[in-house]
Amino acid sequence: MKRNIAMVALPAAAAAAAALLADDFVLRFLAEILLFGIAVMSLDILIGFGGLMSLGHAALFGGAAYAAAIAARQWGGDVALVLGSGIATGMVLAALMGVVVLRSGHLFLLILTLLMGQMVWEVAFHWREVTGGADGLRGLPALSLGPWTLSTARALFLLAALLAAVAFVVGRSFVAAPIGRALVGTREEPIRMAALGYSLFAVRFRALVLAGALAGAAGALFPFVNLYVGPQSVHWTQSAAMVIMLVIGGIGSLWGAFIGSAVYLGIQTYLSAYTDRWQLCVGLVFVLTVLLLPNGIASGLRILRDRLRRRGA
Amino acid sequence: MTAILELRGVGKRFGAFSALRDVAFDVGERETVGLIGPNGAGKTTLFNVITGFLRPDEGSIRLAGQSIDGMAPAQRVARGLARTFQTAMVFPGLTARENIAMAVRQHAGDGLRWFGGARAASAAAEIAVRLLGDAGLAHRAETPLRDMSHGERRIVDALMSLALSPRLLLLDEPTAGLTRAESDRLLGILRRNHADTALLLVAHDIDIVFGHCDRVVVMELGRVIGSGTPAEVREDAEVRRAYLGSTGG
């Protein structure tokens, strides 16, 4: 019980402190970290719990971003509309992707998700009338909630923090529920799952659609941080970046996703002013994580905590 | 006696190799049938065909009077057909309780539940613990399967299948690699639970087959070459030549 209170209180206190103390740039940066964190967490459900290696996750995230941006340009930036269109798009794209890719496994899945994701990218890149093509979409209205306009960095940060909290609770309840256990079962021993009467497709499809909904929710808010959405947010390199964030943060822990996105974006944002070799740093951090902490920083922190606790006891 | 399983003219080829040819026999309700034959006789292939992991090239299969041809494995399980595998197929990373609960939840129709899943999960866990207790493994409930002995894994594997309350349970070499004591314990568990379950059992240990089965089916090179009560099979000349002779003598 004490632990549960701490789990709620600590992030809430951190978010409140950040909202009060940080400057506009940092708040927007944190909002981006949180939104990417949500998307990476949804990828963790696929990779960490389902063993489904996807290189097309940015298509769900970015596709939802486009849908939300287009809807907002048409009907205004109401948060419910934006989130609704993003989540719906994420789920529809995930369902389409699922129908195509989930009959395959391993490397086939990797390549099929890549192909599917790149097809979404091609559409975003070439359908100039709707998506703005290579230049992307600008001129989005600010987000609004009833009579309030949520255009300040602080409001965006708080919205992202709230969404991250909700997404985390949703994600956790999913993996803890029977469906989540079944997902782990399909990863560990798919044939046994079939012999127990589980439909592998049904289990994986549900996980993918949920991941699409979460990534879609994050993607829906993403364009409003910078009032811009472009095809790079759909590109497979974005998917690869999400995988990197996931691995650095920790596969299979859900909350590691947020650490991973913070570390990756932190390196990219702060290190690149000092050295052109920041990609080398990302690569080294990534490889060292795989070699030394196969379950990422999250597992490292857990080991550290256990050690401290043992010493304290 | 009504048949729970009816096989008619089942055939399966891998390229030029005929793994099964015109296989036909029945398993009655609550009956225990032994399936024996030398290596390569097609016993495991037949299991895979019956449970839907392989598509037969010809023939038909009926479960409880209804055709199950073309059904996916999961659909056959839903109709009361369960199986174990030659090597214990369990979830090594999960605890014994979680392994069995996975089966219990699916059987209760809660396998894919999310909302209200907590209640379903705790009910399933309770049943799983009870089953483990019945099998004398209560103290191992929270142990991950990868840390368990071969025999214990076999038992958990069988418990998972039994948790589905199947009408017909296919057991592929359930006692392979077990000590005598472990084998007896496993068979005891099966016997206790199988009042309403028919068993189709592959085993290399002739004593087990002849000691526990109501009827025995003998296969060789993909064909059924004899069947009957253990006593009848023991007397069958062709069976003796093909199988008993080669292993017994």
Added chain:
Amino acid sequence: MPNATDHEGRASSASARAAASAAATRRLLLVGATAGALAPLATPALAQARPLRIGMVTSLSGPFAALGESMRAGMRLLLAQSGERFADRPVELIVEDDQARPDDGVRKARKLIGQDRVDLLCGVIHSGVALALRDVVTEAQMPTFLLGSANDLARKAVSPYILRPTKTNWMLGSTAARRSHETHPGARVVTAASDYAAGREFVGDFVQTYQEFGGRIGRQFWTPLGSADFGPLLTAIAAERPDSVYVFFAGSDAVRFLRQWKEYRLAGRIRLTGTGACFDQEDVLPAVGDAALGAVNTFHQSPTAPASAAFVEAYRTSGKGLPGEFSTTGYACGQVLRAATERTGGDPTDWARTRQALFDAPVDTAFGRMPFDPRNGQAILDIHVHEVRSAPGGVINTVVHTYPQLRDPGPNA
């Protein structure tokens, strides 16, 4: 690439120096964070003592990495020539990498504005980044010299906080059509370009202008950005048998296209014209060599125009080859920044005054005399027609004609 190692040695020592100076900047910043809070109380004299801080957003990784490095090198060269001071005020340059990704570019720009508190912002190659930045700097009221070249930046997306000391795509596409019409009236032209925003603009402006002159346009080919193999396209062009082909490709696409253009023996059989970027002196021509011989292109940057002679000489003695578009752009942007600082007595942060000072008189840059159009803040530029000719040590874009002082149609187009 005979000098590659030599060149790298120098480049890395230069970047080591840059890293050291960046680190020094950081330390200063820590002090500056507290001082910054007092800034409103500071007198103008104090503001003068504080270095002029310039932020640059450019692509140092991703597909435009080579171009971004050139842009940074051009700017650094100008700073070095000026003794790291404009109008006797020390200048600090902070360069940030946008990876040619708008989201990252915007984040970096916000960091430069919000955390590094730069006085002026410049840079950008990718037009998507430029358009995304346009809204950010306008909202932040940040004086910006934006170097992307999408037509919209001089038209629908004009901002009072943005000046543009570079070309628009229209300037090159329309002059290429004019030149084609003037030298070969009535020729049937097919087009081939990378299918993205810039390609669509170059080809669109070319086709529109050429048709206004009554020219005939044949098929228009579009290829995906980053095509591995141009064989199918070149075979299709050969089968069309046009008089001439107008092309836009950039970077690796341009190199592959031109190399294969020669391999398929189209050189000499079909006249090749294109935008300057496809024949960039620094980025493309050293790789393709004589494969581009005889091709005609229109460009605002030229290694052989008189106005750029001093810069070309300086750039070469700094250990590089002949400068291309983006090294010249970086240098010219620096010249404009320097002029802006000098004309405002060392403090260009009063943006209305600075703008006016740049509108009042043209700036002499490596691009030639550069007046700014007060309607949209867009530079008015000389556009050169080049023919690629052989020269000692390679091939060179040689000016054969110049359309002087071209002005983009602007907001009313």
Added chain:
Amino acid sequence: MPDFLGYAAIQTLNALSFSALLLLNGLGLSVVLSLMNFVNLAHGSFFLMGSYVAIFWLGTGAPWWLAFPAAFLAAGLAGALLERFPFRHFYARPHLMQVLLTYGLSLIFADLMRWGIGAQILLPELPGALQGVVFILDMPFPVFRLFLIAAGVALGLLLWLLLDRTIWGAVLRAAVTDRGIVETLGIDTRRVFTVVLVLSAGLGGLSGALGAGMLAAYPGLDEEVLLLALVTVVVGGLGSFGGTVAGALVVGFALTFSKVWFPEFANLAAFAALALLLLLRPAGLVAPPLRRL
């Protein structure tokens, strides 16, 4: 009509030459995948490394044809070093961990090469013998591309003979199926695996040397090439020699003729075709034999 015939012939040759490049590159990837069940996403780095080695070699004026063995050896050496650490420790790990490790390494190599060589685009100076052109039904076709096709066919045949028709190949396949038995015969399987990885890396380097003449060399090429190789190997069906050949032909023709027929939607059309193919044949064109349950 001859016009059309010539056009069709040249476009087919275009597709074949691109397929040859895909084949050479895909073979390197599929050799480790099929023989060692190891996924190496750093394969694109070997390719780019081979390209750079060949370009610098050809720039020195040394005998041009030695550029190809030089690229093979350089990349092979890199492969040997990587095999010792860290690849060797990942052979028994799940594919996911192999994918992550090798992708991370490819990021490091990409930036190291960029650091050492720079970001500029480089093209090899081809010898005069390869710069010619032949006319087929009045349409020009570069000799260099015929050279590519010939190299693809020759190396493919050589590899097939080596792996399928020699005792060494038999040992190799046996070592993969049952390590224990081969080791009781006194053969060091670790060395066998090292040799396979050197061969794979060398093939990557060699295809980079050959491909540089068509693709040029620049930072980022490693990733583009890796994706093409992966798609080739996967479409072909993992881990069979014939599958990689089939995959290279299918991908090469799909990418080429989508450019011929729908130039504006070339990638979309090609991706859709490949995805459809994988949907109809989820295990690739040449599926490995069924595994028993």
